[in-house]
Amino acid sequence: MNRKATTLYLCLLISTFVLGCANMTPTQKGAAVGGAVGAIGGQIIGGSTGATLIGAGAGALGGALLNDALNK
Numbered sequence: 001m002n003r004k005a006t007t008l009y010l011c012l013l014i015s016t017f018v019l020g021c022a023n024m025t026p027t028q029k030g031a032a033v034g035g036a037v038g039a040i041g042g043q044i045i046g047g048s049t050g051a052t053l054i055g056a057g058a059g060a061l062g063g064a065l066l067n068d069a070l071n072k
Contacts, residue, residue, distance in 0.1 A: 034063015
C-alpha cells in the first residue's frame, strides 16, 4: 500500500507542474489532466509499468478528445 501511495503522490506532484503551464491550449490541458488521471488509474488497477503507460496514453487521448469536443 505504501508504494501505491507514493506513486499517487508522485503523479499528483508531476501533474501540478504540468498544469502550471500558462501557454497551454484547453485541449493540451485536457490531455495533461487525462494522462495524469489515466496513469494513476492504471497504476492502481494494474500495478505495473505497462498498465501505467497504457492508462496514461488512454487518459491523454480521452482527455484531449473530450475537452476538444466540449469546447466546440
